[in-house]
Amino acid sequence: MIPKLCFWHPLTIYLVFHIFSFSMRAYEIYAGAPLMYEGQLYAEIIRPEEIYRALLIGDLCLIIFTLGSWLAHKKSNSAARQPSLIRTTNPTITTAVATIALPLGAAALFFAKNYGLQANVDDASTGYIQAIAMWPIGVAGLLVYTFGFRWYYLLIAAIYLSSVAFQGYHRFMLILPLFYFTAVYLQAHRLRWPNFWIIPCAIFIVAVFPNLKPIGAAIQRGEYSGAAALIGASIGTSEKSIDAKGSDELLDQFAGALTMIDENNRKLMGQTYLSVITLPVPRAWWPSKPGLADHLEEISTPLRRYDKQGRIITYIAEAYLNFGYVGLIAVPLILGYVLTLFFMHSAPGAMLGLWHYLYLATFASFLQAFRDGLTSLVLFSIVHNMPMCFVAVANLIPGWSTKVLPRLNTESEADPRVNPAGRYRR
Numbered sequence: 266m267i268p269k270l271c272f273w274h275p276l277t278i279y280l281v282f283h284i285f286s287f288s289m290r291a292y293e294i295y296a297g298a299p300l301m302y303e304g305q306l307y308a309e310i311i312r313p314e315e316i317y318r319a320l321l322i323g324d325l326c327l328i329i330f331t332l333g334s335w336l337a338h339k340k341s342n343s344a345a346r347q348p349s350l351i352r353t354t355n356p357t358i359t360t361a362v363a364t365i366a367l368p369l370g371a372a373a374l375f376f377a378k379n380y381g382l383q384a385n386v387d388d389a390s391t392g393y394i395q396a397i398a399m400w401p402i403g404v405a406g407l408l409v410y411t412f413g414f415r416w417y418y419l420l421i422a423a424i425y426l427s428s429v430a431f432q433g434y435h436r437f438m439l440i441l442p443l444f445y446f447t448a449v450y451l452q453a454h455r456l457r458w459p460n461f462w463i464i465p466c467a468i469f470i471v472a473v474f475p476n477l478k479p480i481g482a483a484i485q486r487g488e489y490s491g492a493a494a495l496i497g498a499s500i501g502t503s504e505k506s507i508d509a510k511g512s513d514e515l516l517d518q519f520a521g522a523l524t525m526i527d528e529n530n531r532k533l534m535g536q537t538y539l540s541v542i543t544l545p546v547p548r549a550w551w552p553s554k555p556g557l558a559d560h561l562e563e564i565s566t567p568l569r570r571y572d573k574q575g576r577i578i579t580y581i582a583e584a585y586l587n588f589g590y591v592g593l594i595a596v597p598l599i600l601g602y603v604l605t606l607f608f609m610h611s612a613p614g615a616m617l618g619l620w621h622y623l624y625l626a627t628f629a630s631f632l633q634a635f636r637d638g639l640t641s642l643v644l645f646s647i648v649h650n651m652p653m654c655f656v657a658v659a660n661l662i663p664g665w666s667t668k669v670l671p672r673l674n675t676e677s678e679a680d681p682r683v684n685p686a687g688r689y690r691r
Contacts, residue, residue: 300517309566315520331555333603352667369420403652407652409624410449413453414450426438442629493512526564528564528608540559541640544644619660622656
């Protein structure tokens with residue numbers, strides 16, 4: 266139904282989100298895993314009928330997202346066959362940005378890890394330092410995209426990823442870069458899907474992902490045997506491992522959120538999305554500024570304290586909270602359409618195309634946006650990857666980058682893996 270479906274297609278990531286968040290958890294519940302809040306005092310257990318409703322809505326949104334993606338392909342097919350000039354990334358700009366951003370990011374990361382930097386409303390610099398600490402991985406991705414998989418660029422990425430892999434929090438700092446590097450690697454080697462050696466690595470990461478937080482916490486405490494046991498439980502097949510794998514309970518959280526939204530009896534009409542506008546303002550300067558998770562405080566109940574527990578409601582429940590049943594139809598449809606148009610717009614031409622780089626850098630945050638809410642699309646693709654923004658602005662300045670006419674690949678007229686500039690080195 267969808268032509269040119271590949272690893273870095275928005276629909277592919279949506280299927281990963283749907284399977285991981287809904288299908289896998291539904292199987293765990295069927296296999297006997299406890300529902301969220303089961304056995305806890307002063308908490309209301311997620312009921313089976315809530316799970317059934319959540320699964321139905323999740324499947325419906327998958328169909329609607331697919332429809333939006335198909336409509337975008339249908340609109341773009343004729344235009345994709347018309348060659349046009351594409352703007353390339355200027356290697357000099359990449360080098361300049363990396364020279365400035367890499368040492369700043371490395372210093373911020375060192376400071377954050379060694380001094381236990383935590384968010385503090387009285388310190389306006391805290392949020393900026395936390396964002397700058399994520400620049401090294403963005404710089405590494407930019408360098409690999411521009412100059413290829415050189416060992417010294419990969420070393421930068423390896424050092425960063427190894428430092429954040431088991432830190433006990435923020436698992437996205439490991440997972441999202443892996444999506445990006447996988448997509449770049451596949452396109453550099455003219456592959457649309459992971460090959461035989463990438464698949465086992467992906468299976469291992471998927472199995473361990475739900476337990477990265479407790480594994481990281483155990484490593485931080487020096488309990489290496491406990492961390493090893495959790496890893497074994499994650500990839501095992503015993504009943505114990507099923508309980509461990511269900512630690513995120515994404516389906517349960519989504520199901521409970523739908524009920525609480527109904528009980529709240531108020532639609533926010535897009536307020537959850539507007540909070541992203543205030544992100545650059547430190548809370549120290551505006552203590553009462555809207556937060557990214559204020560909507561959780563509004564819908565939480567005494568027996569389901571989503572706001573205090575840091576629960577996840579997914580972009581689907583967020584759409585339902587804002588616009589009701591209309592949101593369940595409109596938001597997945599528009600999202601599937603817009604993201605696929607972005608994919609198609611970036612596809613014609615080269616690995617060195619500017620829009621192609623911007624798409625891949627944004628593509629890495631799709632999974633987080635589906636899971637946490639649409640504000641994450643801005644938070645993780647722009648705020649946490651400012652080097653990408655610096656490169657985009659500089660390359661769009663007239664005369665600072667060149668435009669080339671892409672060579673069309675005989676296998677696919679809109680193949681994003683062609684390199685017309687001839688500068689890409691693996």
